[in-house]
Amino acid sequence: MAQEDPSWKLFFEENPKPTHFDENVKLIQDVCQQAAVKKNRVALITSGGTTVPLEQNTVRFIDNFSAGTRGSASAEYFLEAGYLVIFLHRSKSLEPYSRHLIGRNIFDMIEALPDHITVGDKYKIELGVLAEKYQHYKCNLLMISFNTLADYLWLLQATAQKMQILGPLALLYLAAAVSDFYIPTSQMPCHKIQSSGGPLSLSLELVPKMLAPLVTLWAPNAFVVSFKLETNETLLETKSKESLLKYHHNVVIGNLLSSRKVYVMLVDSTSSNAEEIRLSASDLENGVEIESKIVDNLKIRHEQYYANHKTG
Amino acid sequence: MAQEDPSWKLFFEENPKPTHFDENVKLIQDVCQQAAVKKNRVALITSGGTTVPLEQNTVRFIDNFSAGTRGSASAEYFLEAGYLVIFLHRSKSLEPYSRHLIGRNIFDMIEALPDHITVGDKYKIELGVLAEKYQHYKCNLLMISFNTLADYLWLLQATAQKMQILGPLALLYLAAAVSDFYIPTSQMPCHKIQSSGGPLSLSLELVPKMLAPLVTLWAPNAFVVSFKLETNETLLETKSKESLLKYHHNVVIGNLLSSRKVYVMLVDSTSSNAEEIRLSASDLENGVEIESKIVDNLKIRHEQYYANHKTG
Numbered sequence: 089m090a091q092e093d094p095s096w097k098l099f100f101e102e103n104p105k106p107t108h109f110d111e112n113v114k115l116i117q118d119v120c121q122q123a124a125v126k127k128n129r130v131a132l133i134t135s136g137g138t139t140v141p142l143e144q145n146t147v148r149f150i151d152n153f154s155a156g157t158r159g160s161a162s163a164e165y166f167l168e169a170g171y172l173v174i175f176l177h178r179s180k181s182l183e184p185y186s187r188h189l190i191g192r193n194i195f196d197m198i199e200a201l202p203d204h205i206t207v208g209d210k211y212k213i214e215l216g217v218l219a220e221k222y223q224h225y226k227c228n229l230l231m232i233s234f235n236t237l238a239d240y241l242w243l244l245q246a247t248a249q250k251m252q253i254l255g256p257l258a259l260l261y262l263a264a265a266v267s268d269f270y271i272p273t274s275q276m277p278c279h280k281i282q283s284s285g286g287p288l289s290l291s292l293e294l295v296p297k298m299l300a301p302l303v304t305l306w307a308p309n310a311f312v313v314s315f316k317l318e319t320n321e322t323l324l325e326t327k328s329k330e331s332l333l334k335y336h337h338n339v340v341i342g343n344l345l346s347s348r349k350v351y352v353m354l355v356d357s358t359s360s361n362a363e364e365i366r367l368s369a370s371d372l373e374n375g376v377e378i379e380s381k382i383v384d385n386l387k388i389r390h391e392q393y394y395a396n397h398k399t400g
Numbered sequence: 401m402a403q404e405d406p407s408w409k410l411f412f413e414e415n416p417k418p419t420h421f422d423e424n425v426k427l428i429q430d431v432c433q434q435a436a437v438k439k440n441r442v443a444l445i446t447s448g449g450t451t452v453p454l455e456q457n458t459v460r461f462i463d464n465f466s467a468g469t470r471g472s473a474s475a476e477y478f479l480e481a482g483y484l485v486i487f488l489h490r491s492k493s494l495e496p497y498s499r500h501l502i503g504r505n506i507f508d509m510i511e512a513l514p515d516h517i518t519v520g521d522k523y524k525i526e527l528g529v530l531a532e533k534y535q536h537y538k539c540n541l542l543m544i545s546f547n548t549l550a551d552y553l554w555l556l557q558a559t560a561q562k563m564q565i566l567g568p569l570a571l572l573y574l575a576a577a578v579s580d581f582y583i584p585t586s587q588m589p590c591h592k593i594q595s596s597g598g599p600l601s602l603s604l605e606l607v608p609k610m611l612a613p614l615v616t617l618w619a620p621n622a623f624v625v626s627f628k629l630e631t632n633e634t635l636l637e638t639k640s641k642e643s644l645l646k647y648h649h650n651v652v653i654g655n656l657l658s659s660r661k662v663y664v665m666l667v668d669s670t671s672s673n674a675e676e677i678r679l680s681a682s683d684l685e686n687g688v689e690i691e692s693k694i695v696d697n698l699k700i701r702h703e704q705y706y707a708n709h710k711t712g
């Protein structure tokens with residue numbers, strides 16, 4: 089008798105592919121093939137939260153807190169470090185470069201006169217610097233967006249598989265805030281849940297842990313970095329180490345909801361002590377972002393990994 | 401023995417005010433007082449979905465599908481119809497004018513040369529028109545943002561109360577997608593729910609219907625328009641009429657998730673038949689938005705209401 093499929097396979101059987109899936113996979117494949125020929129490093133950065141619909145005609149959904157700050161900032165630093173970047177992000181979450189304008193209105197920054205439109209003097213330098221960087225790096229940046237958990241997992245699987253051709257040149261930086269729970273399509277009501285039905289009870293299933301097939305099957309030679317977000321400091325190091333022991337990938341970056349912009353810990357399999365990255369008072373004063381230090385650190389680790397892989 | 405407080409009062413007792421509440425209420429009050437003196441009409445437009453946290457240190461939340469399309473488009477048409485607009489919107493949802501640029505990257509629209517930055521020729525007309533409108537109307541527009549259900553309800557109550565001074569000059573256009581269910585703070589876990597605990601069961605309570613105190617207590621003389629979104633066509637008219645009968649406000653606008661951009665029905669207490677607004681093929685071809693027709697319709701209804709109020 090055949091063994092039952094593992095839970096991650098069943099997930100893909102039960103949840104259909106997102107729209108534009110094939111076009112997106114083609115774009116990803118082209119980037120990977122060209123990079124493989126040129127021996128370019130490629131970073132897949134996942135960013136933003138995934139949604140979990142509560143109804144098939146979705147009015148309500150569960151979401152994960154994430155504006156995409158970590159992922160969009162990191163994308164800029166990976167580009168500047170010479171990587172090609174595949175930015176797999178939640179639709180409408182923060183994006184590299186334009187993230188710096190968030191919360192501001194572009195129409196406060198441009199001047200419209202009856203016969204003339206231009207950028208306001210006060211904003212010329214800031215917008216100029218950002219536009220220049222964006223225009224310089226955009227040819228190295230592929231942006232792919234998702235909304236739901238299922239969209240994300242389909243695209244993650246396909247991207248990891250297409251990156252296999254890159255071997256150890258591939259780096260996966262899994263910063264997206266992925267839901268741990270979901271409601272299987274078969275258990276979801278078709279229409280909007282009516283409030284006249286009184287209080288609502290929801291039963292959510294565990295999402296299969298995709299890091300397992302990702303590390304062993306989809307991208308076995310890639311350098312894989314995952315994140316562990318906690319709110320309780322006493323759990324952070326234990327949870328990060330557990331994750332590494334369970335999936336045997338390369339680095340777990342532990343961070344706390346309250347301090348994630350100034351402190352992270354990096355756990356790997358070569359040392360029992362976590363490496364800490366912390367912004368200093370002068371870093372903060374100078375507008376240094378912790379993602380620049382994270383990417384510097386990972387770049388060195390990835391170089392070492394690549395070197396070992398070639399000789400090993 | 402004193403009667404127990406109604407459920408809406410208990411909600412405000414259990415859920416603390418949002419940050420910056422007092423500053424925001426002061427801004428709202430100033431707008432209302434100045435408008436009352438000048439006899440300006442004021443529209444409160446609520447827009448976007450509310451979030452319902454699942455944890456006190458919130459990593460996960462339930463959200464309502466809404467990009468803020470209806471509210472942000474309507475805000476533009478109310479401004480053009482001569483209203484002062486208080487735009488109470490979900491943080492980072494669509495906003496008037498800038499909504500037209502959504503999904504596009506501003507850095508594709510401006511050109512950065514080493515000593516010069518300007519708007520690209522292809523975008524000069526479009527950005528010029530939008531910037532001009534924005535700059536013309538922004539003095540009539542107060543933007544206030546929210547995230548959670550509780551933030552929204554606190555701000556809704558305060559705004560409605562401050563609008564009382566306007567009597568029938570006030571119009572409330574409740575387009576926000578407000579959660580029907582929530583988890584009371586006292587029943588919420590403090591920290592991030594661990595997936596190691598297995599499948600997740602959630603029990604959600606009904607959110608008290610705030611339309612009742614809004615219509616009778618907070619803004620008894622305002623012209624109040626609410627929305628009813630359904631996914632099931634057969635329920636739409638019944639649900640819309642039920643809502644009107646229950647709360648005795650002025651108009652319910654019924655709409656379906658699938659057709660909301662081309663069709664709505666308006667239900668009021670003066671006629672047993674719903675009035676329909678539907679975009680024609682030529683409307684669609686010419687880029688007419690249904691919100692322009694909704695606002696035209698409501699402007700006339702509000703004028704009539706105001707006239708009746710003065711003579712009545």
